[in-house]
Amino acid sequence: MAPPRRTSAPARRASSRQARAGRPSPGARSRTAGLEPLLAAKEVVVFCGSGGVGKTTVAAATALGAATHLGGRVLVLTVDPAKRLADALGLRGGLGNVERRVSPEILAAAGIEVRGELWAAMLDTKQSWDALVLRHSPDEATAYRILENPLYRNITSRFVQSHDYIAMERLHELHSAGRYDLIVVDTPPTRNAIDFLDAPQRMAEFFGGRLLRWLTVPYRIGGRRGARLVNLASRPFYQVADRILGSQFLEDIAEFFVNFQSMYDGFVERAHAVERLLHDRRTTFAVVATLESAPLQEAEFFLAALAERELPIGALVLNKTLSTALVEPAGEDAARRFVDDAPAIAGALALTGEPALAEVARTERLLATLAESYRNFSVIAKREAELRSELVGAPDLVLTVPQTDADVHDLRGLAAIADALFLGAAR
């Protein structure tokens, strides 16, 4: 099936109006406070954040929310090596490089009415690299020389950095194919997400770099297998490199890059195009954090890194936040009375005649337990409020997703988060 190209902007606005009209009114204020106005004009949204904050979940919920509230065809692309997304989306058999559509039947069964289409894919680094090589090689022979080079095989299958560039490359490919109105990108955890932002630039610099040209000189002068690196042994660089890595490995590297250079122009052009896409006004970045000190520090780091690179920061999502009811004096007051006035309260409860409330001593004990538990959570809620007030560099749009009773592992859970993100109304 070849899905049609993305719908025009006016059509999207219309479908968005329909989507709104079809929903119970959430109140005008919360509507403008959500992701909807931000994403209505965007084609790519990239989520950054440290591990464990629920970034993948927030990305998936954003895609679901966009498909519901904005309509159009929405893709969530995860680059996380862990296969989390498929489970939440009910895609049995998992996710791969090829986008899969979340079936409307499954969505409907979960009580979700989606105007648009929800699609999902997970980056397969090796497959994407292979596709890239085949696309940019001048001829098939070169492509296969590259694909069979032991170094290439290792780069693409084993090492983390190779995810960074290819993720951006794949994003570009998906975007320029024009099949999706919105692509939601989930990035790998840890600081690698920053490498991932710099990857296109680095890739272009690397392939255009003097060092690489210099390294491959013996090959370019002497023909592909004609010259030996030994010719350059007088150069200190080779002496060092040779002693560290051994000459066979150096030859593998050089051969790899000589072959790769045949793709140089296409590759660099592509890297620049990816770079432009990240800076495009149709792209926005969102940072996800929880209100805990380490994830927030990471979030601040991401915000600063994005600002430094002049990349557009659309929103900060504070995930799994506790209710503000936990910091209100009325709650503390009630918790105190649960303990101080326990006999009177338990007595009054027994008078209701409810069989479960008949044992006064048991009720008293439970009231004390509940008071203690409230105070425990209150301590955390206060810490969260404090951390939130100290946050540096946050964008105008800060969204909170409440801590839910259970884990988000299905479409219903995702829909609740989507509502929090789009309507500010998940309870």
Added chain:
Amino acid sequence: MGKSTVTAGLAHLAAQRGKRVLVVEVDAKGDLTDLFEHARVGFEPVEVARGISVMTIDTEASLREYLKLNLRVPMVGRIGPIASMFDFVANAAPGVKEILTIGKIGWEVRESIEGRAPWDLVIVDAAASGHVIAQLGAPQAIGGLVSMGSVSDQTGWLQALLADPEITALNVVVTPEEMPVAETIELIARVRAELDVPLGVVFVNRVLPELLHRADEALFGALAEEPAAAVLREKAGPGATSVIEAGRLAVALRRSRAGHLTRLHEAIDLPKVYLPELFVRSAGIRVTRLIAEAIGDELGI
């Protein structure tokens, strides 16, 4: 998951018992030193608390040190700014960053064993689960790729060191939540399949206390409903609703976490150390002490 917190807690516990500990921060976030209320540190180990030194992995510094120590290359200064060479090596030769990370850690361990470095215990706050495989697998991968040269010699001892159960243990920190448990199960399966690195224990962090006994469930259910809820509001004020709501959240979280704990038990046969959710306001040394205490209690020391 609280990887840094557990790392800091373990370091504190070991130091209390007279060990000299080196903590290596791989993903430099700086929260490790926060846990000792100390300023951030760099590549050079700094004693942040009695008996505990912390260093942060910096792959470029690691390369410099490697060149200086292992090759005694006099011309290092002549090959121009080392940064550009580093860029070249790190980008061209895959896994160089990983090997420089794991290599530096292995080197500190070997130096200690041979009496040239002071550490009794080296604790690594490693990368997130998706990346730790690449790091620990780097010696193997590089060893297979480079058959000659000094890197090849280096990977041999490093692999042996990582594989020795007397020396190395890969420990996993998990919270009893769905995704972390699923990732942990996947990580351990991959470690067993792809790496020759012995597994240690699983630290299960942030375990919530049991709020309700089974016998109390009906009672709690009744409290949350009318007419009891009205009585509570009348006697304890409007905040009573929030207290009950908080109780409901605590019960639900505890319950869903219990399910994940069961799954963890069924899937993973490694020893487990349980650490409680800490309801404290601060994030510094106090948390570290509490976690150290909890680990100590669990291990019976």
